[in-house]
Amino acid sequence: MSGLRARQKADRHRRIIEAAAELFREAGYEGAKIEAIAAQAEVSVGTIYNYYQNKGDILGAIVSLEVNEVLNAGQGVVAKPPANVGDALDTLIGIYIEHSLHYLSKEMWRQAMAISTQLPDSPFGQAYTALDRSLTEQIRALIARLQALGLVRQDIDGAALGELIFNNMNMMFIEFVKRDEARISELRAAIRRQNRILVAAIAV
Amino acid sequence: MSGLRARQKADRHRRIIEAAAELFREAGYEGAKIEAIAAQAEVSVGTIYNYYQNKGDILGAIVSLEVNEVLNAGQGVVAKPPANVGDALDTLIGIYIEHSLHYLSKEMWRQAMAISTQLPDSPFGQAYTALDRSLTEQIRALIARLQALGLVRQDIDGAALGELIFNNMNMMFIEFVKRDEARISELRAAIRRQNRILVAAIAV
DNA sequence: CTCAATTTTAGAATTGGTTCAATTTTTTGC
DNA sequence: GCAAAAAATTGAACCAATTCTAAAATTGAG
Numbered sequence A, B: 001m002s003g004l005r006a007r008q009k010a011d012r013h014r015r016i017i018e019a020a021a022e023l024f025r026e027a028g029y030e031g032a033k034i035e036a037i038a039a040q041a042e043v044s045v046g047t048i049y050n051y052y053q054n055k056g057d058i059l060g061a062i063v064s065l066e067v068n069e070v071l072n073a074g075q076g077v078v079a080k081p082p083a084n085v086g087d088a089l090d091t092l093i094g095i096y097i098e099h100s101l102h103y104l105s106k107e108m109w110r111q112a113m114a115i116s117t118q119l120p121d122s123p124f125g126q127a128y129t130a131l132d133r134s135l136t137e138q139i140r141a142l143i144a145r146l147q148a149l150g151l152v153r154q155d156i157d158g159a160a161l162g163e164l165i166f167n168n169m170n171m172m173f174i175e176f177v178k179r180d181e182a183r184i185s186e187l188r189a190a191i192r193r194q195n196r197i198l199v200a201a202i203a204v
Numbered sequence C: 001c002t003c004a005a006t007t008t009t010a011g012a013a014t015t016g017g018t019t020c021a022a023t024t025t026t027t028t029g030c
Numbered sequence D: 001g002c003a004a005a006a007a008a009t010t011g012a013a014c015c016a017a018t019t020c021t022a023a024a025a026t027t028g029a030g
Helices: A005-031 A036-040 A045-051 A056-081 A083-100 A104-119 A123-150 A158-178 A186-203 B003-027 B035-039 B045-051 B055-079 B085-099 B108-119 B123-148 B158-178 B184-202
Strands: none
Touching: A005 A036, A005 A056, A005 A104, A036 A045, A036 B003, A056 A083, A056 A104, A056 A123, A083 A104, A083 A123, A083 A158, A104 A123, A104 A158, A104 A186, A104 B108, A104 B158, A123 A158, A123 B085, A123 B158, A158 A186, A158 B108, A158 B123, A158 B158, A158 B184, A186 B158, A186 B184, B003 B035, B003 B045, B003 B055, B035 B045, B055 B123, B085 B123, B085 B158, B085 B184, B108 B123, B108 B158, B123 B158, B158 B184
């Protein structure tokens, strides 16, 4: 039985993540030295590298937690969407954006995004791509739901539309985290304005 | 008069860029050590840092060359666009994409994109954002042109539409450079499919 | 309880980007 | 031309991530 060992392992994982999350927030990604994270987590530097391939993967684990929460929250909207295409999209996207800075600072997002394009084949790079895909799928699911409800035209290419909406939102979010002074409300308004064009095209 | 000094300066800039471009292509961004670039350019390491704030800025200078070429090539399409909204967009985007791997490898693009989100306030970060904006403006200009030609509805929000098209294309391009095996033809086809939805909505 | 296997640890070594103080080169006022 | 000032160059030193090594600790099977 590997009961105790597994529990200790999980515990070390948790301690490392918690220490890193705290230090990333306090000192920024670059400012949080591995030695400091190790000290805070009460493990050695070597142990951290035993659990994660590199510093980026630690951040990756934190990002995954955040995005999975967002995906869960999104479920609700897909299940019971507002009875209006524009509002439905705005509500789902709103959930994504409003949750986005819960655990992660803009600086952490910037680092995470950078690492995911820099090392697309690293564990984190692949995980990040998978998360993006899940978000795209959720938007597609919403569109399919709206089609089923008769709110969106049947002849719309749902797959392509889902990608289009996600890609635009994601790019806007990237620009948002690149500017510290950018406000969430402005971001949402800009995306609404862009989506208005699509809504006009697809609503029955 | 600052004749000699200015000439030497320009010459060293050129040598550094040429050396870096060659080594980035051969050994990849990470693989190209600053010492090697310095040796190849026949300057010292310190001199490189006198000319560029950091390694990323060297890559940035190369990216700017490439993107400016693309912008120039795009001018032609905006001036005389194909007499069909879908074809016009496809032609402009085609120019962007087909030129994109001329000087830069996918790996170089990945690094450049990563740096631009990681350090949005560095010289390169700001330059990259400006380049993105220029591309967006060019797409907007094309739409305005098509509106003037009576091919696009007058009541379309051209600014928002330009952003939407650029953001989607850019995100698709990011995913494209993240996968070494992805082909240009597939990328173009996927974007065409997405834009079809928009074209249906905006064409007169 | 004991022992072999596995994991963790501490810390030294490595690596490569970046910084810096000293030196050299270029310019400028005379 | 010639020195003093300004600018540029140099390469050694620095720093932090990552790797490596040998010793110590922990585990679980018997």
